[in-house]
Amino acid sequence: MKALTWHGQGDVRVDTHPDPEIQEPTDVVIRVTSTAICGSDLHLFDGFMPSMEPGDIIGHEPMGVVEEVGSGVTNLKKGDRVVVPFTISCGHCWFCEQTMYSLCDTSNPNAEMAREAMGHSPAGLFGFSHMLGGFAGGQAEYLRVPHADVGPIVVPDGMTDEQVLFLSDIFPTGYQAAENAEIEGGDTVAVWGCGPVGQFAIQSAWMMGAGRVIAIDREPERLRMAKENSKAEVVNFEEIDGPVHKHLIDMTDGRGPDRCIDAVGAEAHAANDAKALVDQAAQAVHLQSDRGYALQQAIMACRKGGTISVPGVYAKTLTLPFGAAMNKGVTFKMGQTHVQRYLEPLMKKIQDGDIDPSFIITHTAPLDDAPEMYETFRDKKDDCIKVVLKP
Structure with missing residues (x-):
């Protein structure tokens, strides 16, 4: 698959990577239909986020269609259209039970690294840094989603990607x-x-x-x-x-x-x-x-x-x-956002017409143009406020 890859400060490229596969029974794999560049991605792009490594796939605002479903996933099926929160949360630790999903105690495989820097480890995040899990991100054609029973929300019929994509984060x-x-x-x-x-x-x-x-x-x-x-x-x-x-x-x-x-x-x-x-x-x-x-x-x-x-x-x-x-x-x-807490109520606000989040989009581009769009977004060229990428 193609995926946007971090190679160092100011250097991101669209490279070819192996397609993701189911690794745990609670995983799904989605085909990404829309993904966005976030202001937080610029901290990675500009070299201010520690524990990035060349070859990391970045991006944490994805949505798409479920292609593969792990045997332990009960609430999703192949063909479901979903928005994926940027926070990866287990759903059963003390913090998840308190709906503090971005503080999940178990989803960061590099928790010791985070504890050394911060005293405790927050949740793992998609496409962010190795301190926060080293998970491949969503600026890619496909994405493995761990703990899929806790994260993605199914998109109701009749809603566009642009209306619901930003439930992933912003x-x-x-x-x-x-x-x-x-x-x-x-x-x-x-x-x-x-x-x-x-x-x-x-x-x-x-x-x-x-x-x-x-x-x-x-x-x-x-x-x-x-x-x-x-x-x-x-x-x-x-x-x-x-x-x-x-x-x-x-x-x-x-x-x-x-x-x-x-x-x-x-x-x-x-x-x-x-x-x-x-x-x-x-x-x-x-x-x-x-x-x-x-x-x-x-x-x-x-x-x-x-x-x-x-x-x-x-x-x-x-x-x-x-x-x-x-x-x-x-x-x-x-703190980082407890995204799962807000998915259903904010989806309802969109459905009820209280807000149409698509107002924020100023630029839409194919994934191949992502390196150029990072510079456009960072340098605020062409009145750029929000970029949506279409893998």
């Missing part, structure tokens, strides 16, 4: 981000990052009763989508005087946003001040770890007693104004 991720923010009716919610997760976080905040949503970014096409599609007030952080947090505090009559969502993560950009440029240069040559500008701003902006939700992916260490967070009584909630 729609549940944006929704969990809004849920973690503990939004109450009438709250002012600030969202850093108007990429795909940020857009879904904005729309989810409205679903949860936000009274006002403010979106922060610097890319005109993302700000335009946040304003026109997601109905947010927008702030271009390169066009304001002074720090973002002071601007937000002024916009909220001195109180600050009630809830703040960092949908940016490790490769945040800041206004073009000298320190930001030095930090970015240091990170580019791996002299420094993740850039925490968005999270720093959120801590300073958030009202006293407010909540900061972090769906943005971080890989290593950050410098944060933690004293400000402690003294302001800020609550943090974060």
